[in-house]
Amino acid sequence: MDLLSIKDPSFLKGMSNKELEVLSQEIRQFLIEKLSVTGGHIGPNLGVVELTIALHKCFNSPKDKIIWDVGHQSYVHKILTGRACDFDSLRQFKGLCGFPKRIESEHDVWETGHSSTSLSAAMGMAIARDLNKEKSFVVPVIGDGALTGGMALEALNHIGHEKKDMIVILNDNEMSIAPNVGALHNILGQLRTAGKYQWAKDELEGLLKKIPAVGGVLAATAERIKDSLKYLLVSGMFFEELGFTYLGPVDGHSFEGLFENLSYAKKTEGPVLLHVITKKGKGYTPAERDTKGTWHGTGPYKMDTGAFVKPEKAPPAWSSLVSETVRKLAREDKRIVAITPAMPVGSKLEGFASEFPDRMFDVGIAEQHAATVAAGLATQNMKPFLAIYSTFLQRAYDQVVHDICRQNLNVFIGIDRAGLVGADGETHQGVFDIAFLRHVPNIVLMMPKDENEGQHMVYTALNYDNGPIAMRFPRGNGLGVPMDEQLKNIPIGTWEVLRRGDDAAILTFGTTIPMAMEAAEILNKQGISVKVVNARFIKPLDEKMLTGLLDQNIPLLTIEEAILQGGFGSAVLEFAHDHGYYNQVIDRIGIPDQFIEHGDVSSLLEEIGMTTKEVVKRLTILARKKQQRA
DSSP: OOGGGOOSGGGGGGOOHHHHHHHHHHHHHHHHHHHHHHOBOHHHHHHTHHHHHHHHHHSOTTTSEEEESSSTTOHHHHIIIIIGGGGGGTTSTTSOOSSOOTTTOTTOOOOOSSSSOHHHHHHHHHHHHHHTTOOOOEEEEEETTGGGSHHHHHHHHHHHHHTOOEEEEEEEOSBSSSBOOSHHHHHHHHHHTOTTHHHHHHHHHHHHHHSOOOOHHHHHHHHHHHHHHHHHHSSSOHHHHTTOEEEEEEETTOHHHHHHHHHHHHHSOSEEEEEEEOOTTTTOHHHHTOSSSTTSSBSOBOTTTOOBOOOTTOOOBHHHHHHHHHHHHHTTOTTEEEEESSOTTTTTOHHHHHHOGGGEEEOOSOHHHHHHHHHHHHHTTOEEEEEEEHHHHGGGHHHIIIIIITTTOOOEEEEETOBOOOTTOTTTOBOSHHHHHTTSTTOEEEOOSSHHHHHHHHHHHHTOOSSOEEEEOOSSBOOOOOOOSSOOOOOTTOOEEEEOOSSEEEEEOGGGHHHHHHHHHHHHHTTOOEEEEEOOEEESOOHHHHHHHHHHTOOEEEEEEEESTTSHHHHHHHHHHHTTOTTOOEEEEEEOSSOOOSSOHHHHHHHTTOSHHHHHHHHHHHHHHHHHHO
């Protein structure tokens, strides 16, 4: 079949199971070929091919609401809803989004990039449907990893209580990004081995109906027998106790099994949970054999071998630099423990886990829990390292405020993927952490200019005993600078001058320092002398150096790869105002008041005006204003 000719899913209605199996293989081959060039979430999508086809055959999207939790498994859905022709631009600047996007298609009824939201969204849609007296199905698809998120459990509790008609698809592939952990994962493991429960329950009910009635005694006995059977065949029927009709487990790659169970689910009143077993990466051997989560989401790869396309002799990845420095220090200090919310691979903590298995804790997709576990450890004189992406730290905001900062506990938060991350787009850009952390009392917030300073900051953080401390670091690799053998403390709240100048000053940190240095060199050739300051401590500010700059009455330009509102530049403006520098010329460059979509980072920076050219332009204007005042 020509996948590029698909306009909507209606063509599936008349296809036989054999034809659908052929279509499944065509879709898999299409994904393997396209993603070998663009990269993307190949493992999750190869695992849901049959499931996605079955959902679109059995339901009528968009009248029936198919809601993808996390959304990184929505590529097949996009193909079936007419977007195969856009896959050459997947996750690229101005191209096809790697997650559901409402402006892309009416079939994308819910946008997401963080896990565990689908059930709550589905409940809202089901309530609206019933209030409007409409007839439609609401079908959230949630993974076994996402089910560990507290929000998903809150939603299950509410849905079961309200008894709303809803068909929850539990896509169980035994992995989220990394292998799943926790008691809920163990419950699902028990359910996977109990596939005969629903069959036995139905058979028993049919048998009892054939027995002549003997009054209420037999009916009561029958119910007790069914309950006993439930606990005999399925240890801990978690979902039925929550008020759901549990169906499954069913083979998620069998159209026969999927159609039979979906048909049954559509006829059942109240909330239904259909437990579907799928194989992540199915149909592509390298992805199928993955046990660590490497093939969850990838860059380009060689289709025939599965080898990833990477630059030769690249500097160390930031995540690796940070985690390996923590690991090195943990050899000398037994109080150091590492915590991650289901991101041991992304945060490069495999080495730490291998060397210190009893001091490494993957809590699953549970960011709030991770933060408070770290706080609890800190109360007992341990030194917790909380490794978490900037975008996921948003989910633990209250715990950072209430449990960590309010109690002034010694927790080291490693904020990975800080700044623009590129291809994953709006839901993953790490641009809000400065704004939502800077105003919280007690916390120290810093960002290194390179990996050498980064290792010293890790050392500083794990030796800091005056409260919480957080270090931002970007996605990708370091600069390849020489590394000091001896680690050292960096005095808290100190900046450093990288380039001297008298006409203006740039205050910046992290990934935007090269931009500032390049602009200063260009301006120097134009006769404008610009000082460049590595403002590595975002909080507290280096008040001594900043006061000196303000006393010079030279224009200041702040640059940050983060949201401007409430960010580092705002802190500089606040300081100037609070200390009476009312006539000081201060300009700011950063992320504007908008969500930044997907694309390569350089294209995104160009679009929002965060470029060397813009820095030169701004400083030229500021320097002229200074000269005019003089």
